[in-house]
Amino acid sequence: MDNEVAAGNTTSTLGHLALGLTLLAFGIGGTGVVDNVAASDAAALATWVGGVTLFLVGLLALRAGNGGTGTAYAALGAFWFTWGTGVGDAGSAEASGLFLLLWALLALTLTVAAGGSGLFGQGVYGLLFVALLLLGIGALADNGGLAKAGGWVAAVAGLAAWYGATAAVANWPTSLGRARRSAPAAS
Numbered sequence: 258m259d260n261e262v263a264a265g266n267t268t269s270t271l272g273h274l275a276l277g278l279t280l281l282a283f284g285i286g287g288t289g290v291v292d293n294v295a296a297s298d299a300a301a302l303a304t305w306v307g308g309v310t311l312f313l314v315g316l317l318a319l320r321a322g323n324g325g326t327g328t329a330y331a332a333l334g335a336f337w338f339t340w341g342t343g344v345g346d347a348g349s350a351e352a353s354g355l356f357l358l359l360w361a362l363l364a365l366t367l368t369v370a371a372g373g374s375g376l377f378g379q380g381v382y383g384l385l386f387v388a389l390l391l392l393g394i395g396a397l398a399d400n401g402g403l404a405k406a407g408g409w410v411a412a413v414a415g416l417a418a419w420y421g422a423t424a425a426v427a428n429w430p431t432s433l434g435r436a437r438r439s440a441p442a443a444s
Contacts, residue, residue: 268318272311272330273377273422279307279337280385280415287392287408296408300344308338329367329382336360354396361389377421377431384414 279302286296312334319327340356364386371379388411395403424431 268314268321269326270422270425272314272326273418275306275310275314276333276381277415277419277422279303280411280418284388284408284412284415287411288405297344300341303337304341308334308341311337325370332363336363350396350399354393357389357393357396361386361393364389377417381414381418381421384410384417388414
């Protein structure tokens with residue numbers, strides 16, 4: 258097996274796993290569904306799994322010649338590291354909202370760039386874009402309902418990324434195919 262192909266598959270799977278776990282923890286915290294757990298409680302996971310791991314996976318993918326995956330994971334690693342280390346700082350709600358909206362632009366870029374990659378590529382990035390957009394607008398408008406909705410969307414994105422990585426490792430299906438219908442028999 259070609260080392261570059263193997264490295265690309267491994268980095269993509271590890272990246273989806275790290276992104277999925279980070280988004281799931283961040284999203285569940287943002288929903289308020291678990292008592293005494295907030296999105297900020299995911300800061301350590303976001304810093305080390307979402308930040309450092311994704312950044313390193315991105316560098317490995319770039320080294321293997323996979324520019325799209327490498328760019329996506331390195332940029333997402335920078336996002337999660339910045340968010341994880343900055344949580345709890347005395348910044349304003351407006352600054353937090355602007356931060357989330359700027360990173361939503363990255364997620365939008367990744368969504369567009371992942372065209373044709375299916376649910377576990379473009380879908381995860383699209384859901385991340387919607388989550389960051391809702392969270393950013395919610396912070397700017399001081400609207401807890403939008404922030405909670407953003408948490409739910411982030412959790413769904415995390416589940417999708419986690420499933421994509423697990424499916425790759427376990428050889429589960431990763432596409433939704435249509436059942437073939439046979440033509441009606443002529444009589």
